[in-house]
Amino acid sequence: MVRADDGYRDRLLRRFAPSEPVNIRSLILMSSTETMLELASVQKLYAPQANGGPVGGVHASSFTLDKGTFFSLLGPSGCGKTTTLRCIAGLEEPDSGIIRIGGNLVFDEKSNVSVPLNRRNIGMVFQSYAIWPHMDVFENVAFPLRVAKDKRRGKDEIGRMVNEALETVGLGGYADRPATRLSGGQQQRVALARAIVRKPSLLLLDEPLSNLDASLREEMRDELRRLQQNIGVTTVYVTHDQSEALEMSDQIAVMEHGRVVQLDTPRKIYRQPSSRFVAEFVGTSNWIDGILAGRESDLIALRLVDGRVVYCKDLAVAAQGKALRVALRPEAIAISAADSSKDALPPGTNRLEGVVTFAGFVGNMMRYRIDLNGFQIQAYAPPQSPFDLGQKVTLTFAAGDAIPFTATA
Structure with missing residues (x-):
């Protein structure tokens, strides 16, 4: 001039591809x-x-x-x-x-x-x-x-x-x-x-x-x-x-x-x-609230209410200890079964466990809502994805897809 499985991701990103002819x-x-x-x-x-x-x-x-x-x-x-x-x-x-x-x-x-x-x-x-x-x-x-x-x-x-x-x-x-x-x-x-x-x-x-x-x-x-x-x-x-x-x-x-x-x-x-x-206003965003707990390289650590940590881009929006709201696009999240491999993730990748509370078929994709120990997050996946209501799932997303803003912005 968004992310589930590779094919779905590619279709969603095609019009924004930097290498488009x-x-x-x-x-x-x-x-x-x-x-x-x-x-x-x-x-x-x-x-x-x-x-x-x-x-x-x-x-x-x-x-x-x-x-x-x-x-x-x-x-x-x-x-x-x-x-x-x-x-x-x-x-x-x-x-x-x-x-x-x-x-x-x-x-x-x-x-x-x-x-x-x-x-x-x-x-x-x-x-x-x-x-x-x-x-x-x-x-x-x-x-x-x-x-x-x-x-x-x-x-x-x-x-x-x-x-x-x-x-x-x-x-x-x-x-x-x-x-x-x-x-x-x-x-x-x-x-x-x-x-x-x-x-x-x-x-x-x-x-x-x-x-x-x-x-x-x-x-x-x-x-x-x-x-x-x-x-x-x-x-x-x-x-x-x-x-x-x-x-x-x-x-x-x-x-x-x-x-x-x-x-x-x-x-x-x-x-x-x-x-x-x-x-x-542009697109759909999940909002994750937390406190800026520290900085590592070009990332910041956001500590959630339940103590879990999510890594985000460091945009220098606040000092340590300040409240932040982090925007995360539903298509930037990959969903897998909770019993999937627990191998170490690549640097800058987040992993959260949750339970499916809503599954809606909208033709070209499934729209899921997942409860993450008290707060809800929305994620998109291919239409053939197999997750059911009440199923435990693992969500992964890159720190670079999590955009922090000050809580009062």
Whole structure:
């Protein structure tokens, strides 16, 4: 830009593999450091909520995107994702900060610069596709070309550009189809074609898949990423769906209460969360509480309530004797029968004994909950795994997969 048996682990990690192949377009983009979007301390605040809730909006948001990047703004409802997108588009005017698109200044509060939306060379797809039912597919896609004030286009040029956009999104031959006779997935493709027909330098997508059913959503996720790679347009994607962001993005900004709390690659967001909020929001985490009992090499020893010790990464988050909460992903845990070999473990590997209290089959895996002498931990395993309720099991996991945070973070 998680762990049971080797095959299951490999499938789960495939999309985060550091050795995943890079196509020619990606190599070209990586060799080019042309900046396509820059936000510097952009702030847009709204009045406090009537019930005394927090001030909404965006607090001093800053990031820079290279040309061709697929970038996701990820976070819960109300965290400022859409406000950030609307400020980039020109639908909202920030209170302060600087925005540049393709090197061109489009907003600067100090210089009194605020370029209108229709002069920012962007394409945008909203959560509702805004497909006009009285127009056919061709006219829906042609609309931005017909109303553009920057350039007058003839009938032939409009026809060529519309048909090219429809072919790009897989709707070649649909030009004469009435908009009312389109499926949800087809409407989304029309909205995408309309957004890219003018060949924008920046594509903004505000939860465009949220109105689709689960199976179509997954299909369109693949199509959207393929489209973005083929045309090479820099894309800002707003979503609260972590799986969408992880699978599609080159970079992710996780937002909380209007602030970017971590900006990184999908792999690092998932494997190296910078805060308890990120660890809780992105994926599923077990939380193990204890006291920092000591340091050994690059590891720390966490002493649990019952006296057992778990080794974790040493991130220098606290001094000895301080309370810690450790995040551990369920897929990072290997489960075996309790009577398995008691041979010495490799350095940096943890072993805990427990009892299965829940076993749920979810198709591609089993989800287990194990009682570890008073606290529960969740672990994933292949669907054919044989563990039953009440069975004693052994859990093993690497110290490097256990991420410590201060108990009050």
